[in-house]
Every structure is written in C-alpha cells, then in structure tokens.
Amino acid sequence: MLRITLAQLNMTVGDIAGNTAKMEGAARQAHEAQADMVVFSELSLCGYYPQDMLDEPAFLQRCERGLQELLAATRQWPALHWVVGAPTAAQGPGKRLHNSLLVLQNGQVRLQYDKQLLPTYNIFDEHRHFKPGHDVAKVLRVGDAQVGFLICEDGWNDSGADYAVNPFERMADAAPDVVVSIHASPSSTGRREQRHQVFSAAARRHGLPIVFVNQVGGQDQIVFDGASFAVEPMAGVVFEAERFSEQVVTLQLERGCFAQGDGSVPEPVAAQGLSTMAFYRAQIQLGLRDYARRCGFTRAVVGCSGGIDSALTLALAAETLGPDNVTAITMPSRISSSGSVEDSVALCQQLGIALIQHPIAAQVDAYVQQFQASFGQPLSGLALENLQARVRGTVLMEYSNSYGHLLLTTGNKSELSVGYCTLYGDTNGGLGLLGDLYKTEVFALCRHINQASGRELIPQAIIDKPPSAELAPDQRDEDSLPPYPVLDEILKWQIEGRQLARAEYDSASRFVADLRSQAAGAELVERVQRLVFRSEYKRRQAPPILRLRPRAFGTGRQMPIAAHYA
Known part of the structure; x- marks a missing residue:
C-alpha cells in the first residue's frame, strides 16, 4: 500500500520563503497522516508562472536557497518523499533552465524529471525560458510501489495530436504502479471536464492509476482552480479535491485502487461541475481576492453609473472583499438621467456599501470653456462625450491615490471587443472583473446572483433598463452597436x-x-x-482582466496593433 498526500496550495510567484513555509506545513500534515509521499504542484517552489523573473540571477539564487531549505526540512521526517516543482539549471546549448520535478528525501534529491513538452500557446510561453527534458521516463521505488512522474503538458498529449513526443508512451513502457503528475493548470469554462476526460482516457489506455495535483489561486489575470484528482483505469475519476480553495488530503493506493486516508471509499465525483454562472462567480471572487492581496490592497473603489456593469462589479467586489471595504462613487453630469443616481442609491443600499456623490458638471464645463479659449473652437461630438468619461476616470484615480483603494474597471468583453469604451476614462483602473464576460453573460450573472441570494441584491430596475453610456442625450448602446x-x-x-x-x-x-x-x-x-x-490599441492599454473563458484578451490573445487585417 502507498499513502500519498495531495498538497493543493495557493503559491505566490516569487515568494520563495512563503511557498517553502506552506510546503513544510503540508509535509507536517503528510507525516501525521503517515504518508509515504507528499506531492506539490508544478513550479511550487517559485509559483507559476514567474515569466522573465527567470532571467534574473538574484531570483534564481533565491530559488536555490529555497531548495536548500526544503532539503534541510526533509530531514525532520526521513521516510517522507517530497515531490516539488522547481526551476533547475540545464546543461549544454539552448535555454539555461529546466522546468523540473524533484523528489526530495532525507536531505537528498532522489530523482529529477525535466518537463519535455513546453507549451507555447494561448497564455503559455515556456519555450521562452526552459529547455525541454530528454525523452525518458523517470520512475522511483517508494516502499513497495514503483512511482512514475510527469509534469503538466507531458500528460496532455496521449492522443499524439499536438506533439511528436508522447511521454505517456514512455511512462507506460516503464510499467509503474502509479503515475504522479504535477500541474499548474489554469481554470476556464469546461477545463475541469476536459482534464477528467484526457487523463481518464490515458489511465484506461495504459492501465495506470494517476494522481493529478494542481495549483490553486489567482495570479494576475489567471486563476488556478485546484480540483486535484485521482484516476483509476476502469473507474475513471474516483476522487476530486476542493475547487477554488487550498486542501491537503491523503489517499491510499492498494492494488490499483484509491481510498481515503482512513481506508473509506471516496465520495462519488460528479461528471459535471459548477453551472457556468456559479463558475464565473467563484473564479472572479478568487481572482479578485488574490490579486488584491498580492498587490497590497484591502479595499476597492468602483465608479457607479446605475448601469448593469458597474452594478455587477460592485456586487462581486462586496461579496469578495466585504461591503465595508468597497466604495462606490456616482458622478452625474448634465447628461445623466435622474434614474442613474436613484438606481445607484438603491443598489448600494442593497449591497450595504458606501456611496459617494461627486457631480462632474462643473469640471466638464470648465474643460469645455478652456478648450474654446485655447483652441478657438467648441468642444463637441465624440470628444465631448469622451471628456465626461475621462473626468470620471480622473476622479476615480484621485480617490484611489488618496485613500489606497484598488480601482476596479467595469468594461465587459463585448465593449472591449469593439472599442465601446474610452481610453483614460472608463478603462482606468487596476483590474477588470468583467472583461471576459460577454454582455449577455453580464445579465445572466446578475440574475444568478439575485436568485442565489434569494433577493434583489442587484435591483431589477438596473437589469431591465436599456444599456446606455449616458454620454449624450437619450443615448442607447444599440444606437452604435x-x-x-x-x-x-x-x-x-x-x-x-x-x-x-x-x-x-x-x-x-x-x-x-x-x-x-x-x-x-x-x-x-x-x-x-x-x-x-481597429480596437486593438485600446485593449493593449486597458487594465488586466480576469480570465474566465478559453481565449481571453491579454496574454491569451496576442494581436498586432499596426497591421492590415483584411
């Protein structure tokens, strides 16, 4: 029998000391559970993904010191094997580093496996920093079991569709009793089900039980949902860890079958996970919570127009950070309808958050007058409309600078796609929560939140009103779109x-x-x-957005600005 502890942890990129402390804590739990092995996620030592920090000698030196600290820590429990992800030095021509899996035990590196398949697509760019490992399987005897090891992408190519090399084939030739695969697998719609399908098929094809250990937490635009799991060749996925939260759990493997650490049968794993709207809500919450925490923010501010986008942003922020830590600012101009302020008041009362009124008519008038005086012609048309958005953006940034709040932008994917936004206006901010939600999904998520809450957290009047930027009299989005x-x-x-x-x-x-x-x-x-x-230049200058769907703006869709598209 082999006892394996799955350590699904929220690692922070660059926080070597914090990450090693988390690993030591999980290893203590593994020891107390009498585990033979504790398994951490891909690049767990430094967090995934460090990007060009990997080019900095000081960063690599910190990684090496962290690894030495882990090796020293392993001596506390000499029988326990620690499976750790870390960057390591590569030999010969090519890139200077490998993305490696290390098995540590009693002060020694018992095994090193270097990732063979380096993804360079969508949000991934591992070829930029890493050299592929050799086409060889790595297997280690732990107690009475032969354990094989893979790293993330190496396990995704069993169909042979994406790479010429299939590490699973080589692993099957080595005939281990179980495969331990470490991951930093980002979350998006349908990704959980895709993981289950791919690894269940590989387990069935090769007759190999698999342990899949994933990172959890938000890192810039990307959210990792955890949801680590265990697969049996015939039964498929028989265990799944919690989603969107840390968990350290011990399983035991005997004769190819997994059980809980106490020997009981794991709870059945549902084929389908969260509903799409519940998934969006959970992913945004984790992404915002970790982004704010890692960047040193405890409070957020949102421009409140009385429209559906700002309403949803405020609802999500209040739910994530707490109503007392969220401030809304409504900034009516001469164009604004009375309903925009009234709906803002009703929304903030429902959410329990503070609402500050900051009229901008006087500032807009002053800009218009000075423009006329300086340039000899009146400010009008689109320039005048955008001025209102830019004054609002300036007010919000002034508040953010003065009170230390994270400014959340409110643009959705539909608007960002077609450029229905104002640079240096409503695009100001540090993070966008809705930038990967189409407008129709914004409406659906508002309805979901109300239904799940059992009351109108977001007033129905806001959901029902025709979308409008309110930058011109009687303006409606459908006038332009x-x-x-x-x-x-x-x-x-x-x-x-x-x-x-x-x-x-x-x-x-x-x-x-x-x-x-x-x-x-x-x-x-x-x-x-x-x-x-034509709107690529706007997206390039917009704040980062939380990724929810398979292809999000930002690192997931890289397009030139100055190009001939048709």
Missing part, C-alpha cells in the same frame, strides 16, 4: 472560434452563417470584424 444577443454571437465566432465548447461553437457558427447568407447580415459581420481589429 447591434443588439447584444447578435453582437455576442458574432464575437464568440470571431474571437474564440474553435476554442469554444463544441455546442457553443456550433451555435455561434450557425448564427453567423445565417447572417452572412443575407447582404445586410454579411455587412454587419464585416463591420463587427473591423471594429474588433
């Missing part, structure tokens, strides 16, 4: 394409095909495509 149900289907087809779930892709493709079968519809699709291309 197609209806959001139409726009969002076109955007899904254009931006995410085959990275969508199959059903979602088929639906968007049929919708766009129907549009393009008519002259007016074809022109509309082309117009939306042009808007997306």
Whole structure:
C-alpha cells in the first residue's frame, strides 16, 4: 500500500520563503497522516508562472536557497518523499533552465524529471525560458510501489495530436504502479471536464492509476482552480479535491485502487461541475481576492453609473472583499438621467456599501470653456462625450491615490471587443472583473446572483433598463452597436472560434452563417470584424482582466496593433 498526500496550495510567484513555509506545513500534515509521499504542484517552489523573473540571477539564487531549505526540512521526517516543482539549471546549448520535478528525501534529491513538452500557446510561453527534458521516463521505488512522474503538458498529449513526443508512451513502457503528475493548470469554462476526460482516457489506455495535483489561486489575470484528482483505469475519476480553495488530503493506493486516508471509499465525483454562472462567480471572487492581496490592497473603489456593469462589479467586489471595504462613487453630469443616481442609491443600499456623490458638471464645463479659449473652437461630438468619461476616470484615480483603494474597471468583453469604451476614462483602473464576460453573460450573472441570494441584491430596475453610456442625450448602446444577443454571437465566432465548447461553437457558427447568407447580415459581420481589429490599441492599454473563458484578451490573445487585417 502507498499513502500519498495531495498538497493543493495557493503559491505566490516569487515568494520563495512563503511557498517553502506552506510546503513544510503540508509535509507536517503528510507525516501525521503517515504518508509515504507528499506531492506539490508544478513550479511550487517559485509559483507559476514567474515569466522573465527567470532571467534574473538574484531570483534564481533565491530559488536555490529555497531548495536548500526544503532539503534541510526533509530531514525532520526521513521516510517522507517530497515531490516539488522547481526551476533547475540545464546543461549544454539552448535555454539555461529546466522546468523540473524533484523528489526530495532525507536531505537528498532522489530523482529529477525535466518537463519535455513546453507549451507555447494561448497564455503559455515556456519555450521562452526552459529547455525541454530528454525523452525518458523517470520512475522511483517508494516502499513497495514503483512511482512514475510527469509534469503538466507531458500528460496532455496521449492522443499524439499536438506533439511528436508522447511521454505517456514512455511512462507506460516503464510499467509503474502509479503515475504522479504535477500541474499548474489554469481554470476556464469546461477545463475541469476536459482534464477528467484526457487523463481518464490515458489511465484506461495504459492501465495506470494517476494522481493529478494542481495549483490553486489567482495570479494576475489567471486563476488556478485546484480540483486535484485521482484516476483509476476502469473507474475513471474516483476522487476530486476542493475547487477554488487550498486542501491537503491523503489517499491510499492498494492494488490499483484509491481510498481515503482512513481506508473509506471516496465520495462519488460528479461528471459535471459548477453551472457556468456559479463558475464565473467563484473564479472572479478568487481572482479578485488574490490579486488584491498580492498587490497590497484591502479595499476597492468602483465608479457607479446605475448601469448593469458597474452594478455587477460592485456586487462581486462586496461579496469578495466585504461591503465595508468597497466604495462606490456616482458622478452625474448634465447628461445623466435622474434614474442613474436613484438606481445607484438603491443598489448600494442593497449591497450595504458606501456611496459617494461627486457631480462632474462643473469640471466638464470648465474643460469645455478652456478648450474654446485655447483652441478657438467648441468642444463637441465624440470628444465631448469622451471628456465626461475621462473626468470620471480622473476622479476615480484621485480617490484611489488618496485613500489606497484598488480601482476596479467595469468594461465587459463585448465593449472591449469593439472599442465601446474610452481610453483614460472608463478603462482606468487596476483590474477588470468583467472583461471576459460577454454582455449577455453580464445579465445572466446578475440574475444568478439575485436568485442565489434569494433577493434583489442587484435591483431589477438596473437589469431591465436599456444599456446606455449616458454620454449624450437619450443615448442607447444599440444606437452604435447591434443588439447584444447578435453582437455576442458574432464575437464568440470571431474571437474564440474553435476554442469554444463544441455546442457553443456550433451555435455561434450557425448564427453567423445565417447572417452572412443575407447582404445586410454579411455587412454587419464585416463591420463587427473591423471594429474588433481597429480596437486593438485600446485593449493593449486597458487594465488586466480576469480570465474566465478559453481565449481571453491579454496574454491569451496576442494581436498586432499596426497591421492590415483584411
């Protein structure tokens, strides 16, 4: 029998001392559970992903000191094997580092396995820093069991579709009793189910039990959901750790079957995880909580327009950081409707957060007058509309600087896609919570929050009102844009394409095909495509957004600004 402790921890990039302390704490729990092995996630020593910190000698020196501290710590429990992810030095030509898995025991490195398949797509860029490991399986005897080891991407290519090398084939040839695979697998819609499918198929094909240990926590735009699991060849996924939270849990493996640490049968694992809206809510909460904590913020401020985007942002912020730590500022201009202020008041009362009124009419008038005096012509049209947004953005940044609040932007993916936002205005801020949610999903998530709460946390009047930037009299979003149900289907087809779930892709493709079968519809699709291309410069200057879907703006979609797209 082999006892394995899965240490699903929230590591911080660059916090070597904090990460090693977490690992020592989990190892103590593993020892108390009489485990033979404690398993941590990919690059657990330094956190995933350090990016160009890996090019800095001082950072690598800190990693080496951290590794030496871990080696010293292993002597406390000489029989326990620690499976740790760390950058290590590479020999010969090419990159100077490997992304490695190290098995530490009693002050020694018992085994080193270097990651072979280095992802360089979507949000990943590992070839930038790492050299691929050799095409060889690494197996270590632990007690009576032969344990094989893999790192993340090495386990994703069993179909052979993405790389010429399949490390699972070599691992199967080594005939271990179990495969331990360490991961930093980011979370997005459908990703949990995809992991289960890929690793269940590999376990069944090779007749190998698998332990999948994942990182948890938010790191910049990316959120890791944990959800570590164990797979048996015939039964599939038989154990799953908590999602979106740290957990240290011990399993025992005997004759190819997993049990809880006390020998009981694990709870059945549901094929489907959270609903899409529940997933969005949990992912945004963890992403915001960790982003604020790691950047030194405890409080947030949001510009409150009385519209649905700011309402949802405030609701999520209040739920995550606590109502007392969130401030809303409403900034009516001469154009603003009375309803925008009234709805803001009602929203903040429901959420229990402070609302500050800061009218901007006088500031806008002063800008307009000075523009006329300096340049000899009146400020009008789009420039005047954008001025209001920029004054609001300035007010919010003044508040953020003065009181130490994190400014949260409120733009959604539909608006960011087509540039329906104002640079240095409503794009100001440190983090966007809704930037990977289409507008139709913003409405759906508001309804979900109200339903889950059993009351109108977000007033129905806000959900029902026609979307408007309120930068011109009687302005509506649909004056400039197609209806959001139409726009969002076109955007899904254009931006995410085959990275969508199959059903979602088929639906968007049929919708766009129907549009393009008519002259007016074809022109509309082309117009939306042009808007997306022309707005790249705005997205490049916008704050980071939390990734929720397979292809998000930011590192997940890298497009040139100055390019000819058609």
